[in-house]
Amino acid sequence: MLRPPLKLAAQTATRPDATADEAELLRLEALYCSHGDTVHYTDPPKIFERCEGSFIYDGAGCEYLDLQMWYSAVNFGYANRRLNDALKRQIDRLPQVANQYLHREKIELAALIARDAEAKFGLKGRVHFNVGGSQAVEDSLKLVRNASNGKSLMFAFEGGYHGRTLGASAITSSYRYRRRYGHFGDRAQFVPFPYHFRGPKGMSKEEYGLHCVRQFERLFESEYNGVWDPKAGQAEYAAFYVEPIQGTGGYVIPPKNFFVELKKVLDRYGILLVVDEIQMGFFRTGKLWAIEHFGVKPDVIVFGKALTNGLNPLSGIWAREALINPTVFPPGSTHSTFNANPLGTAVGLEAMKMMHEEDFATSVPKKGAYFLRGLEELKRRHKIIGDVDGLGLALRAEICAEDGFTPDKAMVDRMVDEALKGDLVHEGRRYGLVLDIGGYYKNVITLAPALTISYAEIDLALALLDQLITRVSRNT
Numbered sequence: 321m322l323r324p325p326l327k328l329a330a331q332t333a334t335r336p337d338a339t340a341d342e343a344e345l346l347r348l349e350a351l352y353c354s355h356g357d358t359v360h361y362t363d364p365p366k367i368f369e370r371c372e373g374s375f376i377y378d379g380a381g382c383e384y385l386d387l388q389m390w391y392s393a394v395n396f397g398y399a400n401r402r403l404n405d406a407l408k409r410q411i412d413r414l415p416q417v418a419n420q421y422l423h424r425e426k427i428e429l430a431a432l433i434a435r436d437a438e439a440k441f442g443l444k445g446r447v448h449f450n451v452g453g454s455q456a457v458e459d460s461l462k463l464v465r466n467a468s469n470g471k472s473l474m475f476a477f478e479g480g481y482h483g484r485t486l487g488a489s490a491i492t493s494s495y496r497y498r499r500r501y502g503h504f505g506d507r508a509q510f511v512p513f514p515y516h517f518r519g520p521k522g523m524s525k526e527e528y529g530l531h532c533v534r535q536f537e538r539l540f541e542s543e544y545n546g547v548w549d550p551k552a553g554q555a556e557y558a559a560f561y562v563e564p565i566q567g568t569g570g571y572v573i574p575p576k577n578f579f580v581e582l583k584k585v586l587d588r589y590g591i592l593l594v595v596d597e598i599q600m601g602f603f604r605t606g607k608l609w610a611i612e613h614f615g616v617k618p619d620v621i622v623f624g625k626a627l628t629n630g631l632n633p634l635s636g637i638w639a640r641e642a643l644i645n646p647t648v649f650p651p652g653s654t655h656s657t658f659n660a661n662p663l664g665t666a667v668g669l670e671a672m673k674m675m676h677e678e679d680f681a682t683s684v685p686k687k688g689a690y691f692l693r694g695l696e697e698l699k700r701r702h703k704i705i706g707d708v709d710g711l712g713l714a715l716r717a718e719i720c721a722e723d724g725f726t727p728d729k730a731m732v733d734r735m736v737d738e739a740l741k742g743d744l745v746h747e748g749r750r751y752g753l754v755l756d757i758g759g760y761y762k763n764v765i766t767l768a769p770a771l772t773i774s775y776a777e778i779d780l781a782l783a784l785l786d787q788l789i790t791r792v793s794r795n796t
């Protein structure tokens with residue numbers, strides 16, 4: 321796909337009153353909007369007006385190349401025509417229906433996802449919908465607690481992120497998300513993830529992956545390690561929550577052997593594997609589910625974000641039949657008014673059809689490899705890039721001090737602010753960049769461009785990143 325032609329800038333009406341209007345909006349926002357439902361990384365917050373493809377535009381008509389795409393909720397490009405049209409068709413036909421009744425799109429979407437999982441993992445299963453990633457995580461918690469006779473303890477990874485509802489934040493590693501609110505559910509036991517760049521020196525990526533599994537396995541060696549009763553043959557823990565690639569944790573990619581080895585331990589001790597695909601699902605990494613890269617069969621998959629390309633907060637879970645059949649997980653288990661709403665399921669169904677018809681499995685790895693080569697070139701030229709990596713179009717650039725290792729959060733904050741000024745120049749034209757920050761030390765630029773990004777747009781992204789890094793490192 322080609323980026324919008326140059327004439328688009330001329331077509332973009334620059335509203336003369338944009339600045340005054342924005343100032344008033346920001347004044348109202350400061351007075352009337354809770355800041356608790358946002359993250360306000362930039363000061364003042366940025367207001368956008370319009371979006372298309374890989375670009376988002378502010379009121380003054382400045383174009384910003386978006387390299388985070390609403391944290392991967394918009395994998396298929398802003399204002400994707402096919403998906404927008406599906407939404408419009410559904411609005412004109414059956415936009416509303418209570419979810420105690422059925423509609424075609426819900427059934428067909430569930431069948432598509434379940435059949436795909438059956439073909440890939442050889443497991444029969446069912447799909448259950450909700451709205452928002454955290455809510456689907458909550459549903460999965462109910463499901464695995466139910467399947468394990470009410471065990472409420474979970475394992476999860478250091479650096480892991482599963483959302484901010486009370487249940488989801490209990491299995492999210494950062495204490496910052498829990499500190500003010502106390503505990504409602506049991507906090508997960510957090511286990512090290514094989515973050516090789518910051519792991520012990522002298523081990524290959526695979527060796528470090530294996531080392532992390534062995535450390536985890538040690539917990540089951542004796543009943544006095546706190547998780548296992550050898551006499552009853554039971555673990556105190558119901559499930560292990562994993563992100564195949566850590567998202568908020570900074571797009572950390574584990575070694576290929578990691579999950580296979582981990583799963584052997586989980587199977588041995590009767591612990592379910594719940595795979596959180598909310599951020600890395602829907603071809604972000606070049607496969608429908610990121611876990612497909614790692615050769616294991618999940619017990620539960622949790623998904624959200626890009627299923628509707630950000631047009632509707634539809635989310636859901638797929639689970640093995642034994643865990644989710646109506647005898648064990650009956651009607652009403654997690655009912656909520658907007659679950660499986662027809663606008664969401666109609667777009668989700670179209671998105672799944674599109675994913676089957678268009679060859680993202682080929683295009684995403686190719687574009688990802690091209691982008692990663694460009695990032696490696698930037699790393700060679702800029703000392704402050706300590707590490708780059710990527711799987712498909714989930715890419716990372718870890719920003720460090722000049723030693724190439726000490727995390728430099730302040731530098732990343734400056735990069736994000738500078739990028740939003742909209743005054744980077746390429747071939748005589750002004751641009752901004754939309755970037756996202758992740759990582760254990762908040763020093764990683766996590767790059768999640770549209771999967772529909774063109775090679776010309778990748779070149780533009782690399783040129784703008786080059787310019788941005790030159791600018792911020794010069795001003796230190």
Ligand SMILES: Cc1ncc(COP(=O)(O)O)c(C=O)c1O
Binds near residue numbers: 455457481
């Ligand atoms: C891996 C992962 N799990 C769960 C969530 C929570 O999803 P939501 O923000 O839709 O509640 C996110 C959101 O970023 C995520 O990346």
